[in-house]
Amino acid sequence: MTDTTIDQPVAKAPATPAALLWTIVAGSVATVASAFLAWTWTTAFPGNLTIYGNPAPLQLLTLVGAVLTGLYALSALGIKGLGWLTPTGARKPLWIVALGTFATTLFTAISIIVELGALVDLEPGAGFAVIAAAVPAIAAYKLPDDTRKAAPAKQLPSWAEVLIIVAVFALGLFVVTFGIDTDDSEPQLFIAYLILVAFSVTALVKSGITARLSQITARNRQVTITASLVMAIAFPFIQQSGDTYTLIAVNILIFATVALGLNIVVGLAGLLDLGYVAFLGVGAYTAALVSGATSSAFGVQFPFWAAALTGMAASLVFGVVIGAPTLRLRGDYLAIVTLGFGEIFRIAMGNLDGTSGPQITNGPNGIPNIPQLEFFGYNFGEPHTVLGITLGAYANYYLLMILIMALVVVVFSRAGNSRIGRAWVAIREDETAATAMGINGFRVKLVAFALGAALAGLAGTVQAHVNTTVVPENYVFAGPVPPNSAFLLAAVILGGMGTISGPIVGSALLFLIPAKLSFLQDYQLLGFGIALILLMRFRPEGLIANKRAQLEFHENDDEAGVPEQRQSAEADADATSGAGAAKAGA
Template identity: 80%
Template structure:
């Protein structure tokens, strides 16, 4: 029985805790407002720092990033206070979201202030705006760590009319397109801006995930699949039309699409069938070399030119044949032995392409010099090497290849989705989970694995045919196990693991991050592999299932956290498998 004398004390303690939480939130709001104000002040008096932070009333791009982080922190703090109209921001609680946003904004802002000091040579180069920004971002970061946990199960979402859900989807895709374009378009001469952008976007993504808002949006997209697909396609098609710098950054987008397409092909082998392939980039090279040899290059040993559709078929078939030839004798191996053999195949391919120079072997690939001068594609009278005026907007050559790669990726996604949900796809998953048990149930393990290997090789060869024309040259050094420039086998495998094995969106996200970050942070090239290794260690520690994982993987890696809801989640995972 509860002692009545203790009730006033409990009420007083509760009121004190509530007051403390309210005071903390007001402090976070105050600090966020200071950061907002600082974005309109000068942070340094000299224009020598990249981005020119000397203006009052007009935030520079890096100040705009700090401003965006502060506004998000402010909104979530107001939501935690119970401000009417903002409760939808945190269906499962706002404490973790505020912490991620506040700490992330402090890291981004503090990084900028420290960069100014280091680049210009001392704190004397800081203007008052930089001090205001540093202190203003530090206050919410410290106070957010003291907030009591308010995590709770999300209440049922309010039912919205169809038109409102469609508007939400359109708005989110438009905002996502703007955020992605902002990151890709950052000036390569301003690496500090891209680092601050990465920190802010990463912390915002974690905040949205922890607050339950992403789950709410996923539920809306699941109810409106057709609208979601149309919105995704529209956002992707719009990208080249909003580029302010012509083809400068469209080329990055094209290479990301190529990298992501090849990663999806590898995802069939690794993510669905569970086969560790360390020489997968060789299949990309087979497709690229095959297309280069039949595309009319002046250095081609064949001396003839096929139309593009025929070159695509040649590249895909060549990769398919190599996949079967390599897979047939090796897929009877398992685990580390299979990995070693595939790694050897990748190295054999690179060395062989370098030796087919007419001296060490037949004159087929021009040896280490590769096959240069691959002509641009021409499809239905549309020359991919020329700029075109579409609706008054000039699209450069790489925009043509960008649209072509969108079609190729759409085809690969369709093949991956259909194969993964088919009978053979379920057999792949069974082999991945337990090959012995799968074979005991009547599955022909060797046949199933060979089909996965051949399909993955074909998809890689398909992407290789486009890559050969985009780069206009093919050389053996582009197809190594590990190197400073992706795609290579190590980065392809990392893209699948980082994004989430067995999913569609995961490898696309992983490939985009692993290509974009090295492209934007070239000054860290000497430490790229070190940073890469550290990132993988952190990923394995905190999110081993990848950034975007399916339900099954989440339950496997976090079963201790989901014991109470396991029956419901298992049913969901079974339904989505």
């Protein structure tokens, strides 16, 4: 009898992590090479992607993403000198940045087909780029999870930490400037830029680099503050398009200043104010009436410092007058009353036209022809040459808003860390318990309401001069053009309540995206609604989280940080809760 054997198929051994990582490196190199090829044959597509050897801006985004992917892969392979890229593991950040590179490349290819109308409008270089970018994304997805606790970072010399801070801020300035300077006629470039930046920043967070950078900046606080100011001041000096996009930056700063004021009311004190934009309008109308506008009912012209103080004082008074009877309410009732105040303000400004009411605001026509600011003989409406560089009118207002923003940040930080700030947090967490510990809840909330209103009024005085006109339609609850109450509240929630940088980042995103993607104007509210829903699902504490909020929302997982970081966060949170409330009530 003859033995017979049946050949069994031999199972292929799974690819080793090293093989997958070298595949990712090869795919990244191929993707970099594809950026130097032509992706379409015609210059009809914005950006001119027809030139060999000279990547267009859209191709540069793919190139940058591929370089980042390759660096993360080399770090995971243990290449000497790159281990700092992945302190908490390489798989997650590597897959995220590879996926972002693929998404950016695929979006560009699809845009070419949609814009030009046919698949044949793609050159072979575009197809090669899509395939090359897909290889690292697929290979990174198959890598085993290597998430780990970050090892203690080596203490660097002070000069090295200073250089790191300077380099990070310089890179940040370049990235922000690139986004703002994108041509409005090329929305594809800005969308691709958003895709790559979003994935890259997420990868940096997941890799643990941002946590280590936070430790470095905390040890060098003065250097960090100086670097941030220098970066902000340098922005108008490096604008390639003159004053074209500086106006966007000015409006972002105005929006962010008002959002910081609202953050005192909502983020620190926990008061839901849906009519906050009215305080911005009070400051703007006050400045317009006292700054020598031709249609002003008062016929006076204050210097800027006096007009700014008058606008702040008027907003503060309105904050006290509105807050005194309404702050005894809580929750939804307070929100409804403040929403009503915002609408009453807008309607009242439209009726003070000499027919329906006294002739003060010129009714729906508003107050036009507001003169440009002039401060110590420096006319903000005229170009000036500084260090051999010509700065336009909006650059002047931008630098002024930098100073005002710095003032508002100081006020916010000092107030938040003071006894009254601890009382605000105690009221936000549990008003009944805070009152039982001796805090006068009504007085504390009224101070928050008045201070937030004053900061909004200060921003309004500058807004009136930047726009040179003030009309009631600028101060609605929700509309297509920020700032309005809905967008201000969204900026605070999106950025992170109770933080300084959170509302600034939220304001920049909520103003910049509509400004650059004007063709989506009819769908803005839908888009932001979807964004807020996703944010509440995946990152309810906001993009830049307050430590207490991070602990509360991630109590049962490790996303809030490693144990040492959680203990530090818990200690900081305790300082603003039980013990902090006792100090506030003392």
